[in-house]
Amino acid sequence: MKKSNNNILSDLFEEMSVFYRYSGPEERFRSLAYANAAKVIRGLQEDISEYSKKNKLDDIPGIGESIAEKITEFLKTGEIKKYNQLKKSVPYELLELTDIRGFGPQTLKQIHKGLRIATKSELIKALESGKIEKLKGFEAVHKSPEGCQWPGLGKSRNTKAFRKPAL
Numbered sequence: 001m002k003k004s005n006n007n008i009l010s011d012l013f014e015e016m017s018v019f020y021r022y023s024g025p026e027e028r029f030r031s032l033a034y035a036n037a038a039k040v041i042r043g044l045q046e047d048i049s050e051y052s053k054k055n056k057l058d059d060i061p062g063i064g065e066s067i068a069e070k071i072t073e074f075l076k077t078g079e080i081k082k083y084n085q086l087k088k089s090v091p092y093e094l095l096e097l098t099d100i101r102g103f104g105p106q107t108l109k110q111i112h113k114g115l116r117i118a119t120k121s122e123l124i125k126a127l128e129s130g131k132i133e134k135l136k137g138f139e140a141v142h143k144s145p146e147g148c149q150w151p152g153l154g155k156s157r158n159t160k161a162f163r164k165p166a167l
Contacts, residue, residue, distance in 0.1 A: 005047050005075065006041050006044055009041050009074060012080060013034045013037045013038035014038040015087075016034045016080075016086060017032070018031075018095055019086040019089075019090050020086075021105040021106070022090050022095060023090075024109075033062075034067070037062055037063055039062075040060060040062040041063075048075070052071060052072055052075050070082060091117075094108050094112055094117065094119060094123065097120060097123065110137065111126075114135045114136075
């Protein structure tokens with residue numbers, strides 16, 4: 001089943017929000033704008049392309065000029081250049097773990113920079129070997145009953161983000 005433009009754009013904007021949160025506090029407003037746009041677009045009754053055809057994207061609450069341009073770009077080309085640029089600038093596979101309680105973008109950024117970890121498998125190995133505990137601020141990581149040092153690893157809290165868009 002083909003996903004709607006609304007769902008695809010919402011997924012992309014949710015990811016862009018996470019990319020901007022990973023970038024740091026100076027991008028917090030941009031992150032919030034993309035998270036809000038994702039929520040608004042997902043809730044639209046009509047396909048976003050209908051608003052675009054009528055030049056009414058700016059009538060949608062939470063959709064500013066910059067986000068409207070990205071919507072138009074996606075509808076014309078099937079992609080968003082800024083999304084692709086951001087995706088290349090962050091450890092994408094590691095950021096997929098933001099679905100797990102306790103792994104926010106800043107926690108993952110600290111792990112990535114401190115240990116040069118870029119994948120889930122590398123993270124699991126670092127947890128098992130105790131490398132994570134050596135990072136400043138992670139000294140109190142406890143082992144769960146399953147033997148993993150980060151309770152909840154593998155349990156997702158948000159199943160929408162970080163799915164490959166079905167075009």
